[in-house]
Amino acid sequence: MSSTRERIIALLAANNESYVSGQAISDQLKISRTAVWKQMKVLKQDGYLIEAIPNKGYRIISTPNKLSENTLQWGLQTKWLGKSINFYDEIDSTQTKANHLAQQGCKHGTVVIANSQQAGRGRMNRAWHSNNEDGIWMSMVLRPTILPAHAPQFTLLTGTVLVDILSEKTGIPIKIKWPNDLFVGDKKVAGILTEMQAEQDQIHYLVIGIGINVNQYTKQLPAEIRTKATSLREATGNWFSKIELIQSILYAFETAYERHQEIGFSEIKRNWEKRGYKMNQNVTYHSGNIQSEGIIKGINENGALLIESNDNEIITLYSAEIDW
Template identity: 50%
Template sequence: MESTRNRLIELLETSDKQFVSGQLLSEKLKISRSAIWKHMKELEKDGYHIEGISRKGYRIVKFPDKVSENTIQWGLGTNWLGKNIIHKTTTTTTQQLAHQAAQDNAEHGTIVIADEQTKGKGRMNRQWYSTKGKGIWMSIILRPNVLPIMAPQLTLLSATVLADAISEQTALTPKIKWPNDILINDQKTAGILTEMQAEQDQIQYVVIGLGINVNQITEDFDKDIQDKATSLHIQTGHKWNIKDFIQHVLKSFEESYDAFMENGFPEVKQKWESYGYRIGEQIKIKTLHKEWKAEFLGIAEDGALLTKTDKDEIKKIYSGEIEWFMKGEDDNAK
């Protein structure tokens, strides 16, 4: 059914809005003309505006901009990512749904996506404002054959995918703030949350949550974060097609993930550092029991934050809160 409908969309799209006869569609798809009509009605439910005229056939007058399982899959062009999609109009968090699906044996590459999250969260359980219909709130279920210690590298890979997508689609210049934030002009526009279920030497599954602010205006954000958060619309003045952006991200993610599984982390590291936020500058590092300053050198071969202390010691940081100094502030750091 899905492959037939995908082929139907392809035939109508390539007609350049010219009518395609029901007989021709029937012959190409090897189904009856009444089955063609039923497919057209399903397309209309997903937001396609179809014009059908007797003796002339069918044509697409308007393509949908809504998000659904069907609209994401039609024209997606991936080999394995997004072949199974779970879409909700509203949910608490896509991460929660993805964990449930993974535990119910959802296949590798399953996508969970929502128009709105009522309890969206980011790293360290911070609230994420998921405005209905104005952003991408999506989780990807992966079952990689790698050691659990390598899972954090998937966060860094995901960050490069989002940075590439934003750069390619909008001509903006994103930066990646370690480990999981995408910034534009020093304001957060996207974040990544990676969670894992694993045994000591084997990953059962990984859920990668992606949150991207796409079409929000400033007033969509709470006043206390309006100077810290932004969206692609705020930065460009352009309203973006969310479905198209999702498809671009998924296709790029599949390509990057396949390359990572084939070639390892070096290519990801190189790309990440090309987007790295304020590499070479002084940072303040906070853990539960300690706070100190160091120079941010980039990321290590295993994905850890790479720093140099004031005693010229090279240190790897695997977790903690990172702050960048304002000009002239670093002299007061501990």
């Protein structure tokens, strides 16, 4: 159930061109006028600019740029994704927290977001440099009704959503490096981490973690990754609102998720292959102790990478290290 503050935000957002009287808020939310006044005071402390005119009511003039549960809820157009947001100014890892909440039974669509992470992690438990407020660090809890073997589809779905939104917002081409990274040119700008708890024929939950370098300068990144990583700001020269990006991503993800549940993976597969990094190019890859070469041809229904070998055989890679 939404908090009183979230319901006030939703009510004011729905009437952002007009005033809403304190009595109307009191009647709709079934709280006292004094409780309405106290909630408005809290919103002002959070950075909202609220106009209050006698005999007219309240209207939000502007919202703060800083992340909070309130600012993320204001203007969020989703039906279920992000309706429960757990925000932290600092946390060890949004992924760890989201897994904990999922194990406790949190609802489908719960989102964990932090300003900074002290122990951010990526695929294969690699460290993710996220102890700053200039990136987007968030995790989503999902409870899809699909077989566990199809869970990798959601990593690829997330990649296509991020590419679409970030390309639209920045105006620059962004590619998806299999299985879970986004690249601007030959530098990493974002990563995806999908974890799940499941039985043989049932997924209990998925946690999809997203890390995006947004407003960092290269000098803020660790020296060892400055030649390998970038940010949206470095790539474009522009500053971006994290709130707007997060809201756009959540809305687009919810839409893509529902479409996937309706029609399956085929559309995502096509979208991914249009945006795949080094599609139809030759790469060297390591599978186990064997090193081989081949041309990237796409992905299959389970999200595995398809590579055409030198003798024209299609090799299916479910897990491999590729020399990009």
